[in-house]
Amino acid sequence: MKQVTVISGKGGAGKTTVTAMFATLANAVVADCDVDAPNLHILLKPEIVETIPFEGMKKAKIIEEKCSQCGLCEDLCRFDAIKDFKIDEVRCEGCGFCYRACPEKAIEMVAEKRGEIYITKTKFGDFVYALLYPGEENSGKLVNEVRNIAKKIAEENGIDLLILDGAAGIGCPVIASLAGASIALVVAEPTLSGLNDMVRVIELARHFKIEPLVAINKFDLNLDVTAKIEEFCESNNIEIVGRIPFDEDIPKQIAQLKLPFKGKAGEEIVRIWKNLEEGWL
Numbered sequence: 001m002k003q004v005t006v007i008s009g010k011g012g013a014g015k016t017t018v019t020a021m022f023a024t025l026a027n028a029v030v031a032d033c034d035v036d037a038p039n040l041h042i043l044l045k046p047e048i049v050e051t052i053p054f055e056g057m058k059k060a061k062i063i064e065e066k067c068s069q070c071g072l073c074e075d076l077c078r079f080d081a082i083k084d085f086k087i088d089e090v091r092c093e094g095c096g097f098c099y100r101a102c103p104e105k106a107i108e109m110v111a112e113k114r115g116e117i118y119i120t121k122t123k124f125g126d127f128v129y130a131l132l133y134p135g136e137e138n139s140g141k142l143v144n145e146v147r148n149i150a151k152k153i154a155e156e157n158g159i160d161l162l163i164l165d166g167a168a169g170i171g172c173p174v175i176a177s178l179a180g181a182s183i184a185l186v187v188a189e190p191t192l193s194g195l196n197d198m199v200r201v202i203e204l205a206r207h208f209k210i211e212p213l214v215a216i217n218k219f220d221l222n223l224d225v226t227a228k229i230e231e232f233c234e235s236n237n238i239e240i241v242g243r244i245p246f247d248e249d250i251p252k253q254i255a256q257l258k259l260p261f262k263g264k265a266g267e268e269i270v271r272i273w274k275n276l277e278e279g280w281l
């Protein structure tokens, strides 16, 4: 199964705009792996078919009635997560040491619901996304689950392509979104911070042996930095698959949830998709 993961060094570079357009063009299962800031579902207007609870890592919980208040668990916890016979959920790393050590068997390890995964249909095809409850972490695990569900749906329907809106940044969620990718399409904006973000995420993709390709979004807003991006790509043998012009109609079309996007930016994204299909998929 082929997998295109659309990434950028940080949020706001335009990767969701690009992914949403790809969703309208490809025969693929699409998933939003940007689980910390998901917004692809807003554009794709999905109809939810199934909701799956997402459970985070198991954390310790003291059963008060069984606890003899010996204090052993508090002494043993390396994360200082136990005080006065109560577990601090934020500090608990779920190592299970206290659970195994408690002489009274008064500690259980409990996984609580941390969010939800949605299997949906859109007018462009199957789409999977997830929402974490406010303040919840462990989004790398959630990204893995979203990706695996999307892959299973594709297999069941004889579709051999996944398109993922990857997580932003270079942390655990983006690494999880890159797993199994045939292509990492890096959407870069022509600002100096955008250039630095692009370099970092390209290094990450290459570290995992995934060939990065680059699309420059709003390339004409700063031709000097666009030239720097091009120089970097050329000297590092990275193909630039498209240069998306600034199009003031795109924010309006996004606000009106109009997909596929029309105009010069939309046309360039169509060309990028054809380029990927012909040369890379």
Ligand code: SF4
Residues within 6 Å of the ligand: 062, 066, 067, 068, 069, 070, 071, 072, 073, 074, 085, 101, 102, 103, 104, 105, 106, 107
């Ligand atoms: S080790 Fe068990 S019995 Fe002792 S304080 Fe902790 S929970 Fe209570």
Ligand code: SF4
Residues within 6 Å of the ligand: 059, 060, 076, 077, 078, 079, 080, 081, 082, 087, 091, 092, 093, 094, 095, 096, 097, 098, 099
């Ligand atoms: S599971 Fe590990 S981190 Fe959590 S309270 Fe017990 S010993 Fe501490």
